[in-house]
Amino acid sequence: MPAYVAGASRWESDTFPLVDPTDGTVVGHVPECSADTVDEAVSAAGAALRGPWGDTCPEDRAALLRRIAGRIQDRFDEFVDAEVRDTGRPRAFAETVDVPRAIGNFRAYADLLYGSAERAYHTAIPGWSAGSGRVLNYSLRRPLGVVAVISPWNLPLLLMTWKVAPALAAGNTVVAKPSEETPSSAALLAEVIHEVGPPPGVFNLVHGHGPGGAGEFLTAHPGVDAIAFTGASATGSAIMRAAAANVTPVSFELGGKNPALVFADADPAEAVAGTLRSAFAHSGQICLCTERVYVERPIFAEFVAALGERARALTGYGPMISADHRDKVLSYYRMAAAGGATVVAGGGVPVFGDARDQGFYVEPTVLTGLPENARPVREEIFGPVCHVAPFDTEDEAVLLANDSPYGLAAAVWTRDLSRAHRVASRIEAGTVWVNCWNVRDLRTPFGGMKASGIGREGGEHSLDFFSEPVNVCVQI
Numbered sequence: 001m002p003a004y005v006a007g008a009s010r011w012e013s014d015t016f017p018l019v020d021p022t023d024g025t026v027v028g029h030v031p032e033c034s035a036d037t038v039d040e041a042v043s044a045a046g047a048a049l050r051g052p053w054g055d056t057c058p059e060d061r062a063a064l065l066r067r068i069a070g071r072i073q074d075r076f077d078e079f080v081d082a083e084v085r086d087t088g089r090p091r092a093f094a095e096t097v098d099v100p101r102a103i104g105n106f107r108a109y110a111d112l113l114y115g116s117a118e119r120a121y122h123t124a125i126p127g128w129s130a131g132s133g134r135v136l137n138y139s140l141r142r143p144l145g146v147v148a149v150i151s152p153w154n155l156p157l158l159l160m161t162w163k164v165a166p167a168l169a170a171g172n173t174v175v176a177k178p179s180e181e182t183p184s185s186a187a188l189l190a191e192v193i194h195e196v197g198p199p200p201g202v203f204n205l206v207h208g209h210g211p212g213g214a215g216e217f218l219t220a221h222p223g224v225d226a227i228a229f230t231g232a233s234a235t236g237s238a239i240m241r242a243a244a245a246n247v248t249p250v251s252f253e254l255g256g257k258n259p260a261l262v263f264a265d266a267d268p269a270e271a272v273a274g275t276l277r278s279a280f281a282h283s284g285q286i287c288l289c290t291e292r293v294y295v296e297r298p299i300f301a302e303f304v305a306a307l308g309e310r311a312r313a314l315t316g317y318g319p320m321i322s323a324d325h326r327d328k329v330l331s332y333y334r335m336a337a338a339g340g341a342t343v344v345a346g347g348g349v350p351v352f353g354d355a356r357d358q359g360f361y362v363e364p365t366v367l368t369g370l371p372e373n374a375r376p377v378r379e380e381i382f383g384p385v386c387h388v389a390p391f392d393t394e395d396e397a398v399l400l401a402n403d404s405p406y407g408l409a410a411a412v413w414t415r416d417l418s419r420a421h422r423v424a425s426r427i428e429a430g431t432v433w434v435n436c437w438n439v440r441d442l443r444t445p446f447g448g449m450k451a452s453g454i455g456r457e458g459g460e461h462s463l464d465f466f467s468e469p470v471n472v473c474v475q476i
């Protein structure tokens with residue numbers, strides 16, 4: 001799959017292999033974009049801002065986003081194939097989550113764009129000053145300029161389009177870099193954008209690794225006006241250091257160690273089923289997945305037994321994204337066992353007796369009995385694993401949930417309405433779900449507290465990040 005720079009496909013002499021995580025085979029080669037290619041992409045994006053794209057009206061940009069959504073819909077199966085091949089995820093997941101959400105991302109910002117652009121242009125504050133007499137203030141939104149979009153491997157198309165759509169909606173130009181593990185759907189996105197025909201340079205795609213590669217070239221580039229990044233918190237720190245040199249604004253969606261609080265008054269079946277899903281969806285490789293479960297003591301034993309039984313019965317799950325990531329997850333499984341954990345379910349590598357035994361699978365795993373300061377309880381594992389611990393009071397539950405460097409998402413399971421609102425307001429997380437998990441409305445603020453991110457995206461929040469407000473003060 002080629003890169004895409006200044007409206008044309010681009011190959012590089014340097015490439016790296018793309019590996020199918022279901023069986024470890026090499027299925028293609030990806031260009032490792034050089035510093036020169038990244039520089040050309042940034043220059044093309046800068047030039048496009050000064051061309052006709054800089055004068056497009058919101059309706060035209062909304063129409064472009066709708067055409068992109070329409071072409072993804074037309075080529076739905078190709079996008080599904082690309083996501084399945086790169087990630088090894090079950091096909092149904094790509095068909096019901098990844099590709100529909102990518103289409104939804106473009107449609108949502110097309111819908112939002114017109115209304116919010118109108119509102120911004122119509123915000124006016126009349127005033128008076130002793131020297132100047134009457135004045136009228138009104139505010140405009142201007143694009144930030146060239147936006148670097150850097151995305152991870154876990155939801156490749158969904159997370160890239162989550163930033164590309166609002167960046168284009170706000171009138172920016174984009175240089176995007178997908179994860180080196182999952183470049184295929186981004187290459188298809190470049191094809192689709194080419195087909196719908198914005199001016200060359202409005203959207204550019206570079207491939208390659210992060211440190212010492214295209215990611216670092218892009219984030220350190222003085223021609224980049226903003227960085228929208230989703231990935232690990234440690235990578236966020238590295239990007240912040242690179243961005244500091246040019247005081248480049250950043251929007252960060254980072255890691256998590258998300259808690260679920262299960263109160264004794266919760267619907268038992270729903271709490272178990274919801275926690276099963278929140279811990280094991282996409283083999284735990286969703287940033288919002290639950291890795292810490294706290295259960296009120298009277299129902300603890302029953303809950304653990306039910307969750308363990310359901311986890312052991314899971315089938316049809318996908319692999320870890322790579323051999324390295326599988327080894328990382330397994331190192332936490334071993335650490336937990338060595339640290340005295342009770343392994344209620346899983347804890348190792350499944351044996352299928354077919355080609356998947358060469359792939360990067362790990363068992364869905366439920367642990368109990370570790371102290372709160374154990375590394376498997378504190379650090380993000382990003383695999384199909386959760387640790388379950390008991391609590392006695394609401395205050396203790398909130399303290400346990402908040403005792404983490406992260407603050408991305410949380411789930412609360414209770415039938416007590418007052419408690420639900422009370423606890424939700426005390427949890428340090430960007431999103432709190434009550435009696436549900438991962439229900440998303442694209443207009444709501446999305447992001448993390450503490451090491452889980454900087455800023456919020458979603459709806460108006462994205463348009464706020466991807467544009468600069470300008471106040472115009474006119475003496476009248």
Ligand code: NAD
Nearest residue numbers: 152153178179210211215216231232235238253254255287
């Ligand atoms: P990662 O940070 O290793 O890589 C993400 C992207 O950053 C990749 O494209 C990579 O090439 C690039 N990159 C790496 N080092 C870089 C550097 N020094 N400079 C510039 N770019 C660099 O993350 P990952 O392993 O791909 O994804 C998993 C992580 O992402 C987990 O921590 C997960 O929680 C997080 N995540 C967060 C959210 C969210 O919305 N908060 C969503 C999905 C994933």
